[in-house]
Amino acid sequence: MTSPAPTGNGHTNGQTNGQTGWNAMLARVGFIELDARARAAALLDDGTARELCGPFDRIESPWLEPQDVVPASDDGVVVVRGRLDGRPAVVIAIEQAFQGGGIGEVSGVKIAASLSLAARDTREGAPTVAVLLLETGGVRLQEANLGLATVAEVCSALLELRALQPVVGVIAGSMGCFGGMSIAAGLCSTLIMTREGRLGLNGPQVIESEAGVAEFDASDPTLIWAIDGGAQRTGTGLADVLVLDDVAAVRSAVIEAAGRGAPGEHRSRRLRESRTRLDAVDPADPPEPADLAAVWARAVPAEGDRR
Amino acid sequence: MSRGRNWTRALADGDVTAVVPSVVTGDVTLGADTGRLVAVVPDPHSPYPRARRGEVGLREGLALAETVTEALTEDAHLPDGHRRPIIAVVDLPSQAYGRLEELLGIHHALAAAVDAYASARFAGHPVITLIVGTALSGGLLAHGMQANQILALDDPGVVIHAMHKKAAAKVTLRTVDELDELARRIPPLSYDVNDWARLGLCDGLLNVENADDPTERDTRAVKGELAAAVERARRGPRDLGNRLNSPGARQTRTASRRVREALADQWR
Amino acid sequence: MQTLNFEFPADRPAARRAHVGVVGSGDLEVLMTPQTTGTARVRVRTSVDGFDTVWRIVLERFFARHRVAGAFELNDSGATPGVVTLRLRQAIEEGRS
Numbered sequence: 001m002t003s004p005a006p007t008g009n010g011h012t013n014g015q016t017n018g019q020t021g022w023n024a025m026l027a028r029v030g031f032i033e034l035d036a037r038a039r040a041a042a043l044l045d046d047g048t049a050r051e052l053c054g055p056f057d058r059i060e061s062p063w064l065e066p067q068d069v070v071p072a073s074d075d076g077v078v079v080v081r082g083r084l085d086g087r088p089a090v091v092i093a094i095e096q097a098f099q100g101g102g103i104g105e106v107s108g109v110k111i112a113a114s115l116s117l118a119a120r121d122t123r124e125g126a127p128t129v130a131v132l133l134l135e136t137g138g139v140r141l142q143e144a145n146l147g148l149a150t151v152a153e154v155c156s157a158l159l160e161l162r163a164l165q166p167v168v169g170v171i172a173g174s175m176g177c178f179g180g181m182s183i184a185a186g187l188c189s190t191l192i193m194t195r196e197g198r199l200g201l202n203g204p205q206v207i208e209s210e211a212g213v214a215e216f217d218a219s220d221p222t223l224i225w226a227i228d229g230g231a232q233r234t235g236t237g238l239a240d241v242l243v244l245d246d247v248a249a250v251r252s253a254v255i256e257a258a259g260r261g262a263p264g265e266h267r268s269r270r271l272r273e274s275r276t277r278l279d280a281v282d283p284a285d286p287p288e289p290a291d292l293a294a295v296w297a298r299a300v301p302a303e304g305d306r307r
Numbered sequence: 308m309s310r311g312r313n314w315t316r317a318l319a320d321g322d323v324t325a326v327v328p329s330v331v332t333g334d335v336t337l338g339a340d341t342g343r344l345v346a347v348v349p350d351p352h353s354p355y356p357r358a359r360r361g362e363v364g365l366r367e368g369l370a371l372a373e374t375v376t377e378a379l380t381e382d383a384h385l386p387d388g389h390r391r392p393i394i395a396v397v398d399l400p401s402q403a404y405g406r407l408e409e410l411l412g413i414h415h416a417l418a419a420a421v422d423a424y425a426s427a428r429f430a431g432h433p434v435i436t437l438i439v440g441t442a443l444s445g446g447l448l449a450h451g452m453q454a455n456q457i458l459a460l461d462d463p464g465v466v467i468h469a470m471h472k473k474a475a476a477k478v479t480l481r482t483v484d485e486l487d488e489l490a491r492r493i494p495p496l497s498y499d500v501n502d503w504a505r506l507g508l509c510d511g512l513l514n515v516e517n518a519d520d521p522t523e524r525d526t527r528a529v530k531g532e533l534a535a536a537v538e539r540a541r542r543g544p545r546d547l548g549n550r551l552n553s554p555g556a557r558q559t560r561t562a563s564r565r566v567r568e569a570l571a572d573q574w575r
Numbered sequence: 576m577q578t579l580n581f582e583f584p585a586d587r588p589a590a591r592r593a594h595v596g597v598v599g600s601g602d603l604e605v606l607m608t609p610q611t612t613g614t615a616r617v618r619v620r621t622s623v624d625g626f627d628t629v630w631r632i633v634l635e636r637f638f639a640r641h642r643v644a645g646a647f648e649l650n651d652s653g654a655t656p657g658v659v660t661l662r663l664r665q666a667i668e669e670g671r672s
Binding site: 035036054055056058065068069070071072073076095096097098 | 576592594597598599600602604606608620621622648650651652
Binding site for chain 1: 354355356357365366369372373376402404405406407408409410411412413414415416417418419421422425426428429444445447448449452453467468469470474475477478479489492493494495496497503506508546547550551559560561562563565566567569570571573574
C-alpha cells in the first residue's frame with residue numbers, strides 16, 4: 001500500500017511502513033484511546049462536525065431497562081455529519097465501552113439509516129462518503145433478534161451506498177470488530193486497520209466455548225493476533241491499509257480512501273479470487289498464520305494495484 | 308434428517324443438484340416464474356470439520372455467493388421485472404465456529420454471500436427466504452436475512468435467533484430459566500417463532516402438516532405462499548424498508564421508526 | 576439496576592447544556608440541561624444496586640460546593656465516587672461558556 005500524501009493541514013503521515021520518522025512518532029496522538037465521539041470529531045475537518053440523534057435526543061434502547069441494564073442516551077452509536085478534506089461525509093462511530101459495542105435496535109438503525117440517507121443525497125446530486133468506526137462484538141444479545149435484523153439492514157444500506165460512494169471502514173482497536181458486524185467490515189470499499197485492531201466473525205472466547213480449547217485457546221494472545229490482528233488481515237488482503245495508532249495517520253488514510261472512489265471490483269465480489277484462495281489451502285493441513293500471505297500470493301498472482 | 312434438504316427436494320421440479328456437497332440448488336415453478344432454490348445442508352464428510360452439521364462456513368458462504376451470482380449474471384439481460392425469484396431455504400444451526408475458519412476469513416465468505424443476495428434483490432430478483440428449521444446467528448445473516456420477504460413454518464422446530472440458548476445465557480450472565488422468563492416479556496429475546504413473527508420481520512407464518520418431511524399438500528400450499536411472496540416482492544421496495552413499515556414493526560419497532568424519522572429530520 | 580432521584584438547592588443556572596462521559600465499565604455519562612428552578616434535580620440510573628447513601632453523600636457534597644441549577648441525568652456503569660465527581664465537574668465546566 002502506498003503512503004497517503006500529507007493533507008496539507010498540519011497532519012503528519014504516520015504510516016507503519018518502516019520509514020516512520022522519530023518526529024512523527026513523538027508527535028503521535030493516540031486514536032485508540034479516544035472514545036467514539038472524539039474519534040469521529042478527530043477525523044472530520046475542524047469546525048465541520050455536527051452530531052445527529054445525539055445524547056439530548058435521548059433515543060435510548062427500549063429493551064435494556066426492562067432487563068435491568070442501564071441504557072445510554074445515544075445507544076452507543078455516534079453519528080456525525082461534516083466534511084472530510086472538504087468532501088461531505090458522515091462518520092458513524094460505535095462506542096465500544098457501552099455494551100461492548102453491541103448492536104441493538106436503536107444503534108443498528110442509526111447506522112443503517114445514516115448510510116441510506118448518504119445514498120439518497122448522493123443520488124440527488126450531493127455525493128456523501130461514509131466512514132464506519134467499527135469496534136463491536138456484534139449483535140447485542142439483550143436485543144437478540146432485533147439486533148440481528150438491524151445488522152442485516154446495515155449490510156443492505158452499506159451496499160446501497162457502496163455502489164455510489166466509498167464506504168470506509170476503520171478498525172482501530174481495542175475491542176476489534178466481531179460477530180455480524182465483521183460481515184459489514186467485509187463489505188467496506190476500503191478497510192483500514194491498526195496493528196491493535198482485530199477482525200473476525202467469531203471471537204476467540206466464542207469459539208473456545210462452542211468448540212473447545214483445542215480448537216481455539218482464547219487465553220493465547222499470540223494466536224489471537226496471528227489470526228485476527230490488523231497486520232495479518234492487511235498482509236493477507238482481508239483489509240487494505242495498515243496505519244499507526246495516530247490521529248493524523250488514521251485521518252489521512254481515511255481521506256485517501258474516501259478520495260480514491262470505489263474500487264474497480266469490491267473484495268466481496270471478487271469471487272474467483274476468493275475461490276482460488278480457498279482451494280489453495282488444504283483444510284487438513286492448513287498453513288501457519290504467518291505463511292498464509294505467501295500461500296495466497298502464490299495462488300493469486302499479483303495484479304498490481306487493483307484500483 | 309435435514310429439513311432443508313427435504314423441503315428443497317419436495318419443492319424442486321426436478322433433481323436437486325449440489326454446488327458443493329453442503330449447498331444444494333434446484334428449480335421450482337411458481338406460477339409463471341421458475342425460481343432458484345438454494346439451501347445449506349449437512350455434509351458429514353466435509354473437509355471442514357467445524358461445518359459438517361449444516362453450518363455456514365467458508366465453503367458454504369462462497370458457494371452461496373457463486374450460485375446466487377450465477378443466477379444474477381444469467382438474468383442480467385432480462386428486463387428487471389422478469390428476473391427469476393431466488394428462494395433461500397433455511398435450516399442451519401449457525402455459522403461455523405473454528406480456528407481455520409477465522410484464519411481464512413469466514414467473515415469474508417459470509418460477506419460475499421450477503422453481497423450476492425442483496426445485489427440480486429437490488430437488481431429486481433425477488434429474494435424470498437423460507438425458514439423450515441433452525442436459523443441462527445451469522446448463518447442466518449449470510450443465508451436468509453437479505454430477502455425481500457421472509458416466510459417461516461409455524462412449527463416448534465423453527466427457531467430463529469441471534470445465538471443458541473445456552474450460549475446466549477452464558478454471555479448475558481443468566482441462567483437458561485431466567486432467559487426464558489425474560490423472553491416472555493421481551494419479544495426480541497424469545498426463541499418462539501410466533502414471537503419472532505411479531506417483530507415485523509415475518510411476511511408469512513405457514514401452517515403445515517409435516518415440517519420435517521412435507522406432504523404433497525404442504526408442498527402445494529407452500530408453493531402458493533412462495534408465489535404470493537414473489538408478487539409482493541416485485542411490488543415492494545428493493546431495499547429492506549418494508550421491514551420497518553410492516554404491521555408488526557409498527558407495533559414492536561417504534562424505536563427504529565423514531566430513529567429513522569429523527570435522523571432524516573436532522574440530516575438536512 | 577436502580578433509579579435514584581435527588582434534589583439540591585442551587586442558585587447558579589448553567590449557561591448551556593453539556594454531555595460528558597460514556598456508559599462503560601467504571602464510568603458514567605452525564606447530561607446536564609440548564610433550568611431556572613433554583614434547584615439541581617438529579618436522576619441517577621446505576622447498574623449497581625444498594626448504594627443510595629453513597630450517591631446522596633457524593634451528590635450533596637458536590638452541589639453544596641457548586642450550586643449549579645439544572646437537570647442532571649446520570650447513566651452509571653459502576654463509577655467510583657471520584658469518577659462521578661470528575662464527570663460532574665466536567666459537565667458544569669463545559670456548560671459554563
